Amino acid sequence: MxxxxxxxxxxxxxxxxxxxxxxxxxxxxxxxxxxxxxxxxxxxxxxxxxxxxxxxxxxxxxxxxxxxxxxxxxxxxxxxxxxxxxxxxxxxxxxxxxxxxxxxxxxxxxxxxxxxxxxxxxxxxxxxKKKLGAFEDEKEQKAAAERARLQAEAEQAQRAAEAAAAAGSATQAEIASQKAETLAEQAQTHAAVKTRSAAGASVHTRKDRRWEITDHALLAPDFWKPDEDKISAAVKGLTDDEITAGGKLAGIRTYFETAIVGR
Known part of the structure; x- marks a missing residue:
């Protein structure tokens, strides 16, 4: 009705x-x-x-x-x-x-x-996203530290294999060499565990290039306005190492900021 x-x-x-x-x-x-x-x-x-x-x-x-x-x-x-x-x-x-x-x-x-x-x-x-980004940053730092540890152990095992071979111990040299290869492979492939939603969708991250002016007096003439589009274009042309170093563009600090791109 x-x-x-x-x-x-x-x-x-x-x-x-x-x-x-x-x-x-x-x-x-x-x-x-x-x-x-x-x-x-x-x-x-x-x-x-x-x-x-x-x-x-x-x-x-x-x-x-x-x-x-x-x-x-x-x-x-x-x-x-x-x-x-x-x-x-x-x-x-x-x-x-x-x-x-x-x-x-x-x-x-x-x-x-x-x-x-x-x-x-x-x-x-x-x-x-800011909270997730901070967690993903910390997780990636731990993963990077673990890769460095595995690589250091791989290099140590390789040196042990070379020393054993020089001492005439073929068996010990083989064991140490295999250990070095295994550790080196783990160092290359080790990655942080992916964050996933209840539906199974994973959270992805990317490193967005950001900048901030640290000293106006040191800015290049093209940036005096400053023209944010020009600065962003210049930052885009830098290598990852130059971004991390942060001093390639006078008067500007460059850095990576983690952005969450998962839906």
């Missing part, structure tokens, strides 16, 4: 209205009845006013269509009709603003609601 409760369109705004209360009332009405129904009923509630304007416009058009201006009296009458047409335009524009007022209010209220949602989601996402 469908709800037969009649829909009451919003009244025309008047001086002294509480804008916030009006917004909330319109939003509640839209939520209850649906925007298409609301618009249909609302516009229909003004049909008498709109119909009068349409009829008046048709009357004036018919008068102009019939007019034959061949005397001063008829010209004077034409000037009077012209004034009537101008008045119709003014009244129609004023009525349009009155009728559209609550609709525009509702539209702005909806825009504000969804902008708040979008801004909040964006802020929350950035905060989480």
């Amino acid at each position: 469908t709800d037969q409760t009649p829909i009451t369109p919003p009244r025309e705004p008047v001086i002294g209205d509480n804008s916030k209360a009006q917004e909330e009332a319109i939003l509640a009405m839209i939520a209850e009845n649906g925007i298409d129904t609301i618009l249909s009923v609302y516009i229909g509630s003004h049909s008498t006013k709109i119909d009068k304007l349409v009829v008046r416009g048709a009357e004036l058009k018919a008068s102009v269509d019939r007019a034959v201006i061949d005397s001063q009296d008829k010209a004077d009458n034409g000037a009077t009709v012209l004034k009537m047409i101008t008045t119709l335009e003014s009244v129609a524009d004023a009525d349009k603003k009155d009728i559209k007022g609550p609709i525009l209010t509702a539209s702005k209220a909806l825009d504000a609601v969804f902008k708040s949602i979008a801004d909040g989601a964006d802020s929350t996402k950035k905060a989480l």
Whole structure:
């Protein structure tokens, strides 16, 4: 069984209205009845006013269509009709603003609601990505340290193999050599565990190139404005080692910043 409760369109705004209360009332009405129904009923509630304007416009058009201006009296009458047409335009524009007022209010209220949602989601996402980025940085640092440890052990095992071979111990040299190869391979392939969502999607990272001015007096002339596009282009042309070193561009510190690119 469908709800037969009649829909009451919003009244025309008047001086002294509480804008916030009006917004909330319109939003509640839209939520209850649906925007298409609301618009249909609302516009229909003004049909008498709109119909009068349409009829008046048709009357004036018919008068102009019939007019034959061949005397001063008829010209004077034409000037009077012209004034009537101008008045119709003014009244129609004023009525349009009155009728559209609550609709525009509702539209702005909806825009504000969804902008708040979008801004909040964006802020929350950035905060989480920053935390994930810090964790991924720490995890990669640990993985890099582990690779360095494995590589150092591989080099130590290789030296032991060379020493055993020089001492004439072929068996010990073979054992040490195999250990060195295994450790070297582990050092090459060791990687941090990937972060994954409950759905199985992994979080990926990339190293975004960032910069900040450390000394304006040392800036190159091209960067005096400074032109951020030029600086970014210059940073893009640096090697990874130059980015890490940070001193390639005078007056600017370059560095890598971890960005989360997973969805």
